[in-house]
Amino acid sequence: MGAWEGLLYGLGVALQPEIMLYCLIGVVLGTLIGVLPGIGAMAAISLLLPITYYITPEAALVMLAGVYYGSQYGGAVSSILLRLPGTPQSAVTALDGYPMARQGRAGQALFASMVSSFVGSILGIVVLVLLASWLGRVATQFGAADYAAMMILGLVAASTIGGGAPAKSFAMVVLGLILGTVGTDVNSGVQRLTFGSTQLMDGVNLVALAMGLFGVAEVIGNIRGSDHGSPDKVTFAQMKPTRDDSRRMVMPTLRGSALGSFFGSLPGTGSTISSFLSYAMERRVARQPERFGSGAIEGVAGPEAANNAAAITAFVPTLTLGIPGDPIMALMLGALVIHGVQPGPMMLEARPEMFWGLVVSFGIGNLLLLILNLPLIGIWVSLLRLPFRWLYPAIIVFVCLGVYSVRGSSFDVLAVAMIGAVGYLLALARFSPALLLLGFVLGPLIETNLRRAMLISRGDPMVFLERPIAAGFILASAALILWSVWGAVRSARRRSATR
Amino acid sequence: MGNAEMSHFTRRGAIAAFAAAATLAGAAYAQDADWPTGPVRVVVGFPAGSSPDTLTRLITEPLAKRLGQPVVVDNKPGAGGVIGVQTMLMGNDGHTFATTINGPLTTSQRLVPNLSYDPATDVAPVALIATSPLVLAVNAESPAQDLAGFVDLAKAEPGALTYGSVGQGSGAHLTAELFASAAGVEMLHIPFTSYAEVTTSIVGGEIDSGFMAPSAALPQVQAGALRLLGVTSPEPSAVAPDVPVMAGQAGLPADFQAELWNAFIAPAGTDPAIIERLNTEINEILQDPAVTEPLLAMGWQAQPGTPEELATRIEADTAMWGGVIDRVGAAAN
Amino acid sequence: MQRDHHDLWGGLTLAAAGLGVAVWSGVHYDFGALRAMGPGFFPTILGALLAVLGLLVAIPAWTRAGVPSPIHWPEALAVLGAIVLFGFGMHRLGLVLTTALAVLLASWPAERPGWVWRLALCAAVTALVWLVFGVGLKMSIPLWPQLSRLGIG
Structure with a gap:
């Protein structure tokens, strides 16, 4: 079946009232749950799983997928308004979205995030339809050395996003990498830096880390002096991006979508990598990179397009190979298996209605999300008009509950307090928490892949140059470093020239 | 389900529990005749939606109807299921139980430093729920056509053939080492974090082989990307019926077997009448195709049995895996 | 003499932490070799790297003026205290009481005096949390005090 027939066929499946209804339920729940700090798609999907046993597998998959990509829209809301990212991707959105909100431009930031999310998703769907089988083959060609090289590129690219002193940025990345080593070492089974705690055997909880570093630290710093009058009521016209905003959004959105579409299809953390890469790229190509970090709309549009495109193409390995790329995909795959549907290379032929129905439902779901979320912007923004003293105790409780709900662990809640204290001190000293988070997420992937690559190559580091994919990433990293050095030299020369 | 049917179960259950209590434990337990007096909590050491969680929910749904509560x-995930068992032991109130995979009862004592419980004395076995074998998978283009071919390949260059697992001390790792020592071969262990990664790596030709849950391999087998050389269960498994049994082949002993399992457990000291009651109910639930069929789709074969049989299995597996861990540990240092 | 105290102390703390990680990992975990890296390989190298980077942050700060930003002690203590209270309370007191107490503690440093708004806020947040988590999401979270866990358990 070609792409056109497939889409038409899928339209027939996805437009059934029952499927449409579950799609709507999925995206609405996804948005709402994504807005709650700390409760991501994972929690929402596991809560919904029992219900899926009573509906058709098509409806179940469409609904769960709706929660998955819908939660990305919701996650942007709490990161932009309150600097409460539940995932590393939303942490990138908060980098410029939150400063925009503090400047009274929350409406524009949300608008930018919604529109670029929508565009990113649609372009992701196009890529999924046209290139799914090719991307699936590429994914199996990625070996350990290639993944390690890709993560290194991610780190190199992202280290520039802090904007401050390079030593401070690198120190945060390395601190994140160290935190990432806490827990059971996969290769040896040794408990590293857990100091005898069973609770730390699986490592530091990502949600606790994100909430402590961002949300808690931000709340503490904002209580004092926050009791003055709240921003005036905003009209819809004021929330719309200005002509300048729209112009600035176009290219970042397209570039972000391309990055997200490619990296999303690789099993692992394609979504995180593509968000950070997109941000770093926009900062690099921008004429005034110093605007980034203090409310550049490009820094919202690019990463949001990237992570939503990645959320769509993340289905590539699941649908074409039957290999779930992340734990959430594994959950969805499990739901299908219960229904007797075996996702995998044969699914496109054996169950075309599942594949094409799902693909078309992505389009419908994202359209629903856009229609649903644009009017909601006004409500979200008016939330900020509440005096902060009313807002922050609720934020704290929601953060605690979000973290607690991940695995019902009081230990994780206490960890938030401790990480929050450290995060507050880091914020006072102007260290970038986003880089710490990135190091934490990528660290274990770099370590396991590097060690695996060395095991397989019997300790020969040349494998990084012999494998074309790995060599490409290493070259790109080197080029990026050279570019940074050249840029620094050039700006220093310019400064001395003007003196 | 109608009310009449439910109260029927409750009444029958109550009578059974009363009878069991009276005969087995004497008057001291007479007060437990009304058990359960409140909601029953079943702790699972894995996140909601995971395979052990889904398996548990397939059991607990009919169990609730039968118990009338x-x-x-x-879900208390963490440390490979150990946190789940620990949580159950903390809530020892006659209404708190757990399901667990084999690891926390058989290998965790050796692999987790300072484990806070002793499976032999702190845990009371209730019932085995289901078992799953592992299959040995290779790339479809591998020169090894069958198990004998695989062993020859491994012997040709000791330590050169690679296999993937889901981490040091995982079932996949220990099974591979058990196989290696039984077949007299030496293979290089490449640890991964999920079966998804292991399959991708074998399909991509980066590593040579891997022991894995059949459900992780089957889609790739159907697509012609992987070949399965053998299954570790003593008899052909309903999960992968076409795959030959490894035992007795290619120089492996006739009693070669390795199975993953899931069991229902209680804190030690739980009223034997309650354990008896739960065992009876679970074994009856495991006769119902509405439960066994989804289990099979997930790769689990229902295995009814007595608490004593479960205790024997725990003991035997602890000894078997303990031996493997000793050998692997010795090789690593 | 002007100093950038934030970078100075931040850098030194990171350097000390890095050194600690490197030494602890070097002593306790096998370093391995390139061909088979041990569990100590990464932490030891990363710890040493962090120690160097920490010093690189701290040294220039010795002779440079910084912009001081004082610690907001009451706010920090109240917010962190509320989280700790939540962590300890959840298992024993249940969702409703824990939320109410945490909100009261967290709202303590807010600049507006008075108890009426605090109690109103407390009621509102507790009701919202109960609606979202207890009724809406139906999470398996204890809502009320668990008597068995207050005493012996």
Whole structure:
């Protein structure tokens, strides 16, 4: 079946009232749950799983997928308004979205995030339809050395996003990498830096880390002096991006979508990598990179397009190979298996209605999300008009509950307090928490892949140059470093020239 | 389900429990005749939606109807299921139980430093729920056509053939080492974090082989990307019926077997009448195709049995895996 | 003499932490070799790297003026205290009481005096949390005090 027939066929499946209804339920729940700090798609999907046993597998998959990509829209809301990212991707959105909100431009930031999310998703769907089988083959060609090289590129690219002193940025990345080593070492089974705690055997909880570093630290710093009058009521016209905003959004959105579409299809953390890469790229190509970090709309549009495109193409390995790329995909795959549907290379032929129905439902779901979320912007923004003293105790409780709900662990809640204290001190000293988070997420992937690559190559580091994919990433990293050095030299020369 | 049917179960259950209590434990337990007096909590050491969680929910749903009380599944994931068992032991109130995979009862004592419980004395076995074999998978283009071919390949260059697992001390790792020592071969262990990664790596030709849950391999087998050389169960498994049994082949002993399993457990000291009651109910639930069929789709074969049989299995597996861990540990240092 | 105290102390703390990680990992975990890296390989190298980077942050700060930003002690203590209270309370007191107490503690440093708004806020947040988590999401979270866990358990 070609792409056109497939889409038409899928339209027939996805437009059934029952499927449409579950799609709507999925995206609405996804948005709402994504807005709650700390409760991501994972929690929402596991809560919904029992219900899926009573509906058709098509409806179940469409609904769960709706929660998955819908939660990305919701996650942007709490990161932009309150600097409460539940995932590393939303942490990138908060980098410029939150400063925009503090400047009274929350409406524009949300608008930018919604529109670029929508565009990113649609372009992701196009890529999924046209290139799914090719991307699936590429994914199996990625070996350990290639993944390690890709993560290194991610780190190199992202280290520039802090904007401050390079030593401070690198120190945060390395601190994140160290935190990432806490827990059971996969290769040896040794408990590293857990100091005898069973609770730390699986490592530091990502949600606790994100909430402590961002949300808690931000709340503490904002209580004092926050009791003055709240921003005036905003009209819809004021929330719309200005002509300048729209112009600035176009290219970042397209570039972000391309990055997200490619990296999303690789099993692992394609979504995180593509968000950070997109941000770093926009900062690099921008004429005034110093605007980034203090409310550049490009820094919202690019990463949001990237992570939503990645959320769509993340289905590539699941649908074409039957290999779930992340734990959430594994959950969805499990739901299908219960229904007797075996996702995998044969699914496109054996169950075309599942594949094409799902693909078309992505389009419908994202359209629903856009229609649903644009009017909601006004409500979200008016939330900020509440005096902060009313807002922050609720934020704290929601953060605690979000973290607690991940695995019902009081230990994780206490960890938030401790990480929050450290995060507050880091914020006072102007260290970038986003880089710490990135190091934490990528660290274990770099370590396991590097060690695996060395095991397989019997300790020969040349494998990084012999494998074309790995060599490409290493070259790109080197080029990026050279570019940074050249840029620094050039700006220093310019400064001395003007003196 | 109608009310009449439910109260029937409740009444029958109550009578059974009363009878069991009276005969087995004497007057001291007479007060437990009304058990369960409140909601029953079943702790699962894995996140909601995971395979052990889904398996548990397939059991607890009919169990609630049979007990006439709600059965609440409580996910306490972490440390390979150890946190789940620990949580159950903390809530020792006659209404808190757990399901667990084999690891926390058989290998965790050796692999987790300072484990806070002793499976032999702190845990009371209730019932085995289901078992799953592992299959040995290779790339479809591998020169090894069958198990004998694989062993020859491994012997040709000791330590050169690679296999993937889901981490040091995982079932996949220990099974591979058990196989290696039984077949007299030496292979290089490449640890991964999920079966998804292992399959991708074998399909991509980066590593040579891997022991894995059949459900992780089957889609790739159907697509012609992987070949399965053998299954570790003593008899052909309903999960992968076409795959030959490894035992007795290619120089492996006739009693070669390695199975993953899931069991229902209680804190030690739980009223034997309650354990008896739960065992009876679970074994009856495991006769119902509405439960066994989804289990099979997930790769689990229902295995009814007595608490004593489960205790024997725990003991035997602890000894078997303990031996493997000793050998692997010795090789690593 | 002007100093950038934030970078100075931040850098030194990171350097000390890095050194600690490197030494602890070097002593306790096998370093391995390139061909088979041990569990100590990464932490030891990363710890040493962090120690160097920490010093690189701290040294220039010795002779440079910084912009001081004082610690907001009451706010920090109240917010962190509320989280700790939540962590300890959840298992024993249940969702409703824990939320109410945490909100009261967290709202303590807010600049507006008075108890009426605090109690109103407390009621509102507790009701919202109960609606979202207890009724809406139906999470398996204890809502009320668990008597068995207050005493012996």
